[in-house]
Amino acid sequence: MxxxxxxxxxxxxxxxxxxxxxxxxxxxHVTIVAPDRxxxxxxxxxxxxxxxxxFKIKEDKYAVDGTPTDCxxxxxxxxxxxxxxxxxxxxxxxxxxxxxxLYSGTVAAAIEAMNLGLxxxxxxxxxxxxxxxxxxxxxxxxxLENDLFSIMSAESILNINLxxxxxxxxxxxxxxxxxxxxxxxxxxxxxxxRGRPYYWIGGQMPSWTGGVETDFHAVGSNCVxxxxxxxxxxxxxxxxxxxEWIEKNRLKT
Numbered sequence: 001m002x003x004x005x006x007x008x009x010x011x012x013x014x015x016x017x018x019x020x021x022x023x024x025x026x027x028x029h030v031t032i033v034a035p036d037r038x039x040x041x042x043x044x045x046x047x048x049x050x051x052x053x054x055f056k057i058k059e060d061k062y063a064v065d066g067t068p069t070d071c072x073x074x075x076x077x078x079x080x081x082x083x084x085x086x087x088x089x090x091x092x093x094x095x096x097x098x099x100x101x102l103y104s105g106t107v108a109a110a111i112e113a114m115n116l117g118l119x120x121x122x123x124x125x126x127x128x129x130x131x132x133x134x135x136x137x138x139x140x141x142x143x144l145e146n147d148l149f150s151i152m153s154a155e156s157i158l159n160i161n162l163x164x165x166x167x168x169x170x171x172x173x174x175x176x177x178x179x180x181x182x183x184x185x186x187x188x189x190x191x192x193x194r195g196r197p198y199y200w201i202g203g204q205m206p207s208w209t210g211g212v213e214t215d216f217h218a219v220g221s222n223c224v225x226x227x228x229x230x231x232x233x234x235x236x237x238x239x240x241x242x243x244e245w246i247e248k249n250r251l252k253t
Contacts, residue, residue, distance in 0.1 A: 001027075001028060001029050002028050002029070002085040002086065002149075003028070003029045003030075003031070003080070003082055003083065003084055003085050003086075004024060004028045004029065004030050004031070004084075004085065004086045004087070004088060005031055005033060005072070005075050005076070005080060005084050005086070005087045005088070005113075006020060006021055006024075006030055006031070006032045006033075006034070006087075006088050006089075007032070007033055007034045007068055007071045007072055007075065007087070007088075007089050007109045008034050008035070008068065008089055008090055008091075008092060008105075008106060008109070009035065009038075009039045009040050009041075009042055009067075009068045009089075009092065009104065009105025009106045009108075009109065010034075010038060010039075010040065010092060010093050010106075011034060011035050011036065011037050011038050011039065012032060012034035012035065012036060012057065012061070012062075012063040014034075014093065015093070015133050016090060016091035016092060016093055016125065016133045016136070017032060017034055017090070017091065018133075019091070019133040019134050019136070019137045020088070020090065020091050020123070020133070020136075020137045020140065021061075022134075022137070023134065023137035023138060023140070023141050024088075024137070024140070024141060024144075026141070027141065027144070027145065028144075029060075030060065031060045031061075031062075031075070031079070031080055032060065032061045032062065033062045033064060033071045033072075033074065033075035033079055033080075034062075034063065034064070034068075034071055035063070035064060035065075035066065035067065035068060035070075035071060035105075036055065036063035036064060036065050037065075039067055039068055039105050040094075040104075040105060041103045041104070041105065042067045042068055042069075042105035042108065043102065043103050043104065043105060043108050044069055044108035044111065044112065045067050045069065045108075046067065046069055046070060046073075047066040047067060047070050052064060052065060052066045052070055052074065053065050054074060054078070054079065062075075062079055067105060067108075068089065068105040068106065068108055068109035068112075069105075069108055069109060069112045071109065072087065072109050072112040072113050072116070073112065073116075076113075076116055076118070084118055085119075085149075086118070086119050086120070086121070086144075086149070086152075087109070087110060087113035087118050087119070087120040087121070088110075088120070088121045088123060088140070089106045089107070089109035089110045089113075089120065089121070089122045089123065090106055090121070090122060090123030090124055090125075090160075091123045091124065091125050091133055091136050091137065091140075091162070092104070092106040092122075092123065092124035092125065093125070093127070094124060094125075094126065094127050095124050095125070095126045095127070095161050095219065096122060096124040096159065096161065097124075097161055097178065097179060097181075097208075097214075097215040097216055097219065097225070097227075098178050098179040098180050098181045098208060098210070098214070098215065098216065099178075099180070099181045100181065101122075101159060101178065101229065104122070104124075106122050106123075106124060107122040107157070107159060107229070109122070110122040110157040110159075111157055111229075111231060113157075114154060114155070114156065114157050114231070115231070117154045118154060119149070119152040119153065119154055120157045120158075121140075121152075121157065121158050121159075121160055122157055122158070122159045122160065122229075123136070123140060123160045123162070124159075124160070124161050124162065125161075125162040125163075125164055126161070126162070126163060126164035126219055127164060132166070135162075135166060135167040136162045138167060139162060139167065139170065139224060140160070143160075143173075155230060156228050156229060156230040157228075157229050157230075158226055158227070158228055158229075159215070159225075159226075159227040159228075159229050160224065160225065160226055160227075161215055161218070161219050161224070161225040161227075162219075162224055163219050163220075163222045163223065163224070165222055169222055170222055170223070170224060171221060171222045171223050172223055172224070173223060173224045173226060174218040174221075174223040174224065174225060174226065175226050175227070175228075176213060176214055176215040176217075176218045176225045176226065176227045177210070177213050177214055177215070177227065178210075178214065178215060178227060178229075179208045179209065179210035179211075179214030179215055179216040179217070180208060180209045180210045180214075181207075181208055182207045182208060182209060186201065186202070187199055187200070187201060187202075188200040188201075188202060215227050
């Protein structure tokens with residue numbers, strides 16, 4: 001039986017990871033190692049200025065007082081002694097598309113697994129109106145049981161975004177690229193009872209651009225978006241301009 005490590009950034013008691021564990025345990029050995037509290041937007045942060053603690057909640061379920069990245073490191077080096085076949089981060093409560101992936105602890109946990117040489121998925125569901133985490137978990141089980149393992153690599157992750165609609169309304173799968181978030185009214189200013197200002201980062205829900213090949217368009221069309229992501233953020237098409245600048249501005253020694 002394949003062994004799957006589940007983690008997230010919503011916390012060990014979040015509904016998404018709980019429903020996913022229930023469904024996957026029909027076919028796989030599942031161990032949960034997740035933050036002891038909400039860690040959304042933790043990105044790829046590590047805890048290096050104070051010690052970390054592991055709390056065993058029950059068999060195959062552990063909480064860590066750290067970030068999602070901390071959880072993956074402790075799970076692979078201290079908690080799970082057997083071979084891990086797959087790491088899944090999610091199901092996140094809310095989408096992780098476009099620039100979201102730079103802030104997301106969900107995606108960062110999957111990338112940390114990739115850095116450790118393990119195949120990994122980041123799985124998110126849009127803010128639910130009609131959808132259900134159980135439906136999302138069933139979709140993921142279907143993907144795994146239909147040989148998703150064969151297209152996975154330890155050199156990239158698959159960022160999966162699920163539409164927040166019932167299973168019967170899903171229109172299939174689509175390979176996508178990252179779209180582009182368009183933010184507005186990003187910072188909210190308030191005053192405390194003493195008249196001093198404080199701020200919330202957030203504001204209105206952003207719109208997006210990028211066209212029909214993007215994760216945004218796929219989810220908006222009730223398709224499951226599958227975006228392959230790697231750590232290499234190099235913009236190779238920019239090489240010629242930089243090389244031309246270097247040629248014109250050689251250091252004189």
